[in-house]
Amino acid sequence: MPVQFIGMIQPNEVSETFARKGPAVDPAYVRVFAQAHEHAGFDRILVPFSGTSPDSLLTLQYAASVTQKIHFLLAHRPGFVAPTVAARQLATLDHYIQGRIAVHYISGGSDEDQQRDGDFVGHDERYARTDEYLTVLRRVWTETQPFDHVGRFYRIQGAYSEVKPLQKPYVPIYFGGASAPALDVAGKHADVYALWGESLAQAGDLVRRVRASAAQQGRTVDFSISFRPILGRTEDEAWAKAERILEDTRRLRTEQGYARGGAQQSEGARRLLADAAQGDRVDERLWTALARETGARHNSTALVGTPEQVAEALLKYYDLGITTLLIRGFDPLVDAIEYGRELIPLVRSKVAERDRQAQAPALKVA
Secondary structure, rough: OOOOOEEOOOOOOOOOOOOEEEEOHHOOOOOOHHHHHHHHOOOOEEOOOOOOOOOOHHHHHHHHOOOOOOOEEEEEEOOOOOOHHHHHHHHHHHHOOOOOOOEEOOOOOHHHHHOOOOOOHHHHHHHHHHHHHHHHHHHHHOOOOOOOEEEOOOOOEEOOOOOOOOOOOOOEEEEEEOOHHHHHHHHOOOOOOOOOOOHHHHHHHHHHHHHHHHHHHHOEEEEEEEEOOOEOHHHHHHHHHHHHHHHHHHHHHHHHHOOOOOOOOOHHHHHHHHHHHOOOOHHHHHHHHHHHHHOOOOOOOEEOOHHHHHHHHHHHOOOOOOOOOEOOOOOHHHHHHHHHHHHHHHHHHHHHHHHHHHHHHHHHHH
């Protein structure tokens, strides 16, 4: 199966290793950043969401207007907009940008960030709300007659949308979350289940559990995983670069007054820290030091090495059944360009060769 690559853009230039450059919304940077991903050969671009950042939907609209073919992945938190309103917004946007949108639904792993937008619903309740939200959303997208809905979180009468998604049967649903309530929602709704960059053992276990959850619903799910590749002309150069990234991150966090690590609510963060407890290097190429330094508040693990070595490491996740790779760097624009030069073509070539080898025995039998 062909591999898919997802990058990530932000409305301004910022990273763990350097403070924000320029205004909170920098259209020129977004334009160059999005076009760089398209030129580099990415399939899709994630536009993230937080309780303090510029609006992700509007950022995506602008990025789509300055690109031609690349698709997008909108991060969206259920609970802040009614599912009927979101359904119409997303279906409308799907038409305006010619079917180039998918949506990653984030129930929220941090009470603190949820509360910035006035959401005081607890962790498990958030996933129950997401379940109901996605149920209503999909009905609005697919049903041809008005319907009523009475649930725990939403009561709706006569729901209907004149606009249906351009993509059929609906805008693709990406979903993440590693807690037990999250896996139940994934099994019912996810088209693509998204993991953070875990070790092979942990990732394989999570893939099996999500597949089992989906099978109970008579469904199948595709998988995505996120890493921060750190590349060098030699392996030693790549590891030296990783150490500089860690030093720069520590310096900036100290300057900005952030404490090291810290207690986490997110099960995904707990899982990254469990990998980090094994040491800074896991599975030879998985670098966990930054996850431990930051408390694993986001996808903060890296694969380190030459492009060839990192491509081989990514293929091990492909062999687990993970066919979408979200990669972003610590120097976001520069790294996106670099990934397009060698890493992305290498992985695509290796996956194609693997698929040819897998098909060869079947062709001989036929």
